[in-house]
């Protein structure tokens with residue numbers, strides 16, 4: 001049986017697959033797999049291991065002749081047409097839990113960087129522009145007693161709440177259902193989205209991307225934010241209508257933003273580059289050696305399980321057997 005992997009992955013998960021007798025083909029090199037290569041290589045594959053940057057749409061899925069499992073090396077799976085996969089009885093899996101801490105850590109790093117203007121200070125040092133201590137040099141804002149609004153209190157949102165509590169922040173959140181764990185452990189309160197936008201000093205997005213969450217922060221509701229609000233996004237770029245965020249940052253309608261994800265990755269809206277009050281990272285939320293190796297292993301285990309007739313560890317759809 002053949003497994004096609006769209007990129008060389010940390011931890012060499014192919015070893016485990018080869019040891020179990022599978023033929024593994026890997027798209028190698030720096031360049032992402034092209035659509036043509038993806039169609040050609042996956043056509044006769046029994047399993048596909050892919051990345052969040054690979055668009056596995058209905059047309060690609062229609063071309064899969066034998067595939068039984070698509071293992072996405074990411075917790076988000078908005079790059080895959082789940083409906084089309086389910087119709088073809090293909091199990092789709094993702095990599096939840098193992099990247100929660102890494103992503104929550106990076107969220108806190110962005111939050112601190114934006115609140116304390118760390119990249120501005122770093123740029124100043126590299127430009128040799130530090131001329132001595134000054135009482136008003138790069139004044140930021142404190143986290144203690146500030147309200148952190150978490151949009152999406154799932155695994156990552158909850159881990160961020162836990163960290164933020166240690167900084168003395170007060171937590172409110174919005175979600176489709178109550179999260180009793182952060183209610184009790186972090187003293188958090190669930191509120192409607194508009195209340196969260198109005199009350200929060202810092203808002204951090206941890207939502208999956210779908211039709212309801214796309215542009216959940218938009219030109220209409222960004223007006224509700226506090227003048228000193230900070231926006232953090234480590235989920236998916238399309239959650240925020242970028243044009244409106246840029247306008248709000250430019251016009252100083254809000255204080256700052258810290259972004260790890262963008263609407264048109266890897267393209268970046270050039271307007272962001274002109275702004276001092278935004279911290280920009282290249283989608284590295286889960287990028288620790290440990291986490292990325294674990295993500296790749298989990299994808300391989302999911303493939304192994306399905307091809308051996310067992311249950312996937314982390315399926316995102318159900319099929320009729």
Ligand code: DGY
Pocket residue numbers: 052073074075076077099235283284285286287
């Ligand atoms: C995910 O897993 O969805 C993350 O965006 C990867 O860093």
